[in-house]
Amino acid sequence: MKYRRLGHTELHISVVGLGTWQFGGEWGKDFSQDEVNGVCDAAREIGINFVDTAECYGDHLSEKFVGEALKRDRDKWIIASKFGHRFRGFLDRDRDFSPAGVQKQLEDSLRSLQTEVIDLYQFHSGDNKQFDTDELWTMLDKQKQAGKFRFLGISISSSKEETNTYQTERATQVGASVIQVVYNRLKREPEQTVFPLCRTQDLGVLARVPLASGFLSGKYHPGVQFPTNDVRAKQDPDTLNHILEEVERIRRQEVPEGVSMASWALTWCLRDPVVTSVIPGCKTPEQVRQNAAAAKLVT
Numbered sequence: 001m002k003y004r005r006l007g008h009t010e011l012h013i014s015v016v017g018l019g020t021w022q023f024g025g026e027w028g029k030d031f032s033q034d035e036v037n038g039v040c041d042a043a044r045e046i047g048i049n050f051v052d053t054a055e056c057y058g059d060h061l062s063e064k065f066v067g068e069a070l071k072r073d074r075d076k077w078i079i080a081s082k083f084g085h086r087f088r089g090f091l092d093r094d095r096d097f098s099p100a101g102v103q104k105q106l107e108d109s110l111r112s113l114q115t116e117v118i119d120l121y122q123f124h125s126g127d128n129k130q131f132d133t134d135e136l137w138t139m140l141d142k143q144k145q146a147g148k149f150r151f152l153g154i155s156i157s158s159s160k161e162e163t164n165t166y167q168t169e170r171a172t173q174v175g176a177s178v179i180q181v182v183y184n185r186l187k188r189e190p191e192q193t194v195f196p197l198c199r200t201q202d203l204g205v206l207a208r209v210p211l212a213s214g215f216l217s218g219k220y221h222p223g224v225q226f227p228t229n230d231v232r233a234k235q236d237p238d239t240l241n242h243i244l245e246e247v248e249r250i251r252r253q254e255v256p257e258g259v260s261m262a263s264w265a266l267t268w269c270l271r272d273p274v275v276t277s278v279i280p281g282c283k284t285p286e287q288v289r290q291n292a293a294a295a296k297l298v299t
Contacts, residue, residue: 001047002295004276006078007177007204009151011119013078015270016292017050018043019208019281023065024058026090028230029283033068040069042285046292050078052180052206052279053113054124055105056085056093063112071114080206081109082124082155091231097123097130099139106148120178122153123167131167137174144175153178155208161193168197180206183275185216185250185268186243195274207269210278211262215247218261222248259297266294 003012018040023031043051051070053062063081070077083105086094096102109118121140123131130136131154140152154176156164168179179198183190184207198205211217213232222244226233232240255264262280269278282288 001292002298003049004273005204006120006151006276007198008202009177009204011078011151011204013050013277014048014295015277015298016048016266016295017052017206017277017279018048018288019279020051020053020062020066021057022281022283023053023062024056024087025061026058026229026231028227028232031065031283033065036065037069038285039282039288040066042288043292044073044076046289047295048288048292049076050080050277050279052080052208054082054085055109056082056087056124059087060108060112061087063109067113067115074115078119079113079115080120080122080153081113081118082122083109084124084126084130090229091234095126095130097126097133097136099133099135102136103139103143106143110148117147118149120151120153121149122155122178122180123176124155125157127157128163128166131170131174141175151178152176153180153204153206155180155206156194161189164190165193165197168194168203171197171203172201176203178204178206178276180208180279182209183207183269184210184212185254185265186212186246191272195272198274204276205274207275207278210266210269211280212243212247212265214281215243216250216261216265218251220244220247260290260293262290263294263297266291267297270294270298 002015083102084097181190222241266278
């Protein structure tokens with residue numbers, strides 16, 4: 001495993017991290033604690049030290065799984081979580097960025113994660129009005145001083161580039177050290193909008209969805225059908241087939257012979273040193289090992 005400094009924090013995190021949205025039950029599978037333990041054990045064995053979760057991945061369910069799996073060596077892990085959403089059901093969220101609401105979310109996340117401090121606490125895909133709330137950032141600063149979390153981050157929206165640019169520009173002003181953004185071979189807009197601002201402010205960058213929701217894993221081909229309890233089943237069929245046809249083209253023309261598509265796709269994100277870590281989701285220990293193999297290709 002290789003490690004990079006996370007922006008201007010003192011944290012050094014594995015270039016391949018562990019995304020955990022899937023543990024909340026919205027990716028076609030419900031997990032048991034033993035299964036999550038197996039995934040985290042595999043990550044532990046190969047040097048992954050960074051885990052990203054959120055309060056709304058199954059109403060703190062993912063956090064509870066992660067907290068239980070990591071409690072025996074909590075000091076060896078860098079745990080990131082998020083705030084601003086409340087889980088109501090499958091792909092159903094309320095937003096609550098009020099200072100009182102976020103403070104409650106923070107306490108609930110600490111309890112779920114079985115930890116006294118969260119290493120990275122992230123504003124989760126809110127709009128600019130929710131972002132421009134001085135009382136929110138004042139409250140968070142007090143919670144940081146109280147030792148509830150170590151660093152602030154901003155997990156920006158996946159679709160609104162103007163919002164992404166606005167919030168990234170103001171990251172340092174609100175005390176944030178890290179930007180999390182959707183970035184992969186199929187979605188390259190951050191290269192022109194977000195990354196230059198991160199370089200200027202020395203912000204860490206976490207690339208979420210680096211395998212494009214699994215489409216760049218090499219497992220799926222045109223015509224695939226996902227179960228109804230999988231977020232990918234919500235895709236328009238024509239859009240889905242267009243994505244998979246582009247993936248086939250990339251596989252034929254860009255992926256080197258002898259390299260798995262998943263390893264190539266993760267390494268592709270990490271070719272720019274502004275990207276600190278990729279945080280793919282995974283459902284099995286074997287997928288963790290396959291993802292981690294990308295670190296060997298990073299220069």
